[in-house]
Amino acid sequence: MENQIQEHRWQIIAKFGLIYTLLSVGLNLISYITGTQISLKYLISIANFLVVFGAIFYGMRAIKTDIQAGFITYGQAFKVGVFISIAASILLAIYFYIFLTFIDVDFIENMTVEAKRQLIESGASEEEIEKQMEVMSYVKSPWVMVAGGFIGNFFYGFIASLLMAFFVKREDPESAYKSLEE
Numbered sequence: 001m002e003n004q005i006q007e008h009r010w011q012i013i014a015k016f017g018l019i020y021t022l023l024s025v026g027l028n029l030i031s032y033i034t035g036t037q038i039s040l041k042y043l044i045s046i047a048n049f050l051v052v053f054g055a056i057f058y059g060m061r062a063i064k065t066d067i068q069a070g071f072i073t074y075g076q077a078f079k080v081g082v083f084i085s086i087a088a089s090i091l092l093a094i095y096f097y098i099f100l101t102f103i104d105v106d107f108i109e110n111m112t113v114e115a116k117r118q119l120i121e122s123g124a125s126e127e128e129i130e131k132q133m134e135v136m137s138y139v140k141s142p143w144v145m146v147a148g149g150f151i152g153n154f155f156y157g158f159i160a161s162l163l164m165a166f167f168v169k170r171e172d173p174e175s176a177y178k179s180l181e182e
Contacts, residue, residue, distance in 0.1 A: 005067055008066065008067060009063060009067055009080075012059060012062045012063055012066065012067075012080075013059060013063075013080060013083045013084055013087060014087060015059075015062075016055045016056070016058060016059030016062070016084045017055075017059075017083075017084045017085075017086075017087025017088045017091065018087070018088075018091070019055050019058075020051060020052060020055035020056075020084060020085075020087075020088035020157075021087075021088045021091040021092055021095070023051040023055070024048055024051055024052075024088070024092055024153075025092070025095050027044055027047050027048060027051070028044075028095075028099070031044050032099075032103070032104060048156075049156065049160075052085075052088075052153075052156050052157055052160045053160045053163070053164060055084060055088070056080075056081040056084050056085065056157060056160045056161055056164050057160075057164045057167070057168065059080055059081065059084045060072065060077045060080050060081055060164055060165065060168040061168055063076075063077075063080050064077070064168060064170065069172075070170065071170050071171060071172035072168060072169055072170060073169060073171060074165050074166065074169040075165075077161075077164070077165035077168045077169050078161050078162065078165040080161075081157065081158075081160060081161025081162075081164055081165060082157070082158060082161050084157065084161075085153070085154050085156075085157020085158060085160070085161060086154065086157075088153060088157065089150050089153040089154040089157065090150070092149060092150070092153050093146050093147075093149055093150040093153075096145065096146050096149045097142055097143075097146045100142040100145060100146070101142055108140050108142070108145065112133070112136050112140070115132065115133075115136060116129060116132075116133060119132055
């Protein structure tokens with residue numbers, strides 16, 4: 001019985017990790033197809049935050065209601081959120097590598113050009129621009145971008161897990177009474 005519960009728990013985690021991934025990929029592809037990756041980057045970031053928070057919240061809630069009879073501790077909820085984040089971060093890293101290597105091969109170069117344009121518009125000196133471009137040359141590898149994307153996605157998921165666990169938690173009063181009796 002315990003084995004089935006654990007299996008169901010991992011199925012829920014995988015399901016919401018996949019939902020997180022598919023929605024994030026969908027947002028990325030829509031912005032790529034419409035050419036709004038740069039012009040709407042803040043709006044897309046907000047939408048991604050909502051995806052992260054939503055997938056983690058509903059994943060925690062599913063574990064609470066489907067497996068744990070409506071109760072979940074903060075720690076248990078947090079752990080579920082972290083596992084959802086890890087699953088999604090791995091899948092998104094794979095997608096991002098494919099995206100950079102096969103779909104938008106000019107992404108890194110376009111990002112560099114946009115960064116230089118913004119520096120020029122902000123009134124940065126030629127020396128400052130040169131230093132920034134030198135720093136950016138270190139991250140021009142798809143592998144570095146993928147690693148950064150993995151870390152960034154996991155970080156957002158970790159923060160979302162910390163916050164959402166607070167809203168989802170519901171301690172079982174029976175377990176509190178049982179621990180007092182022992």
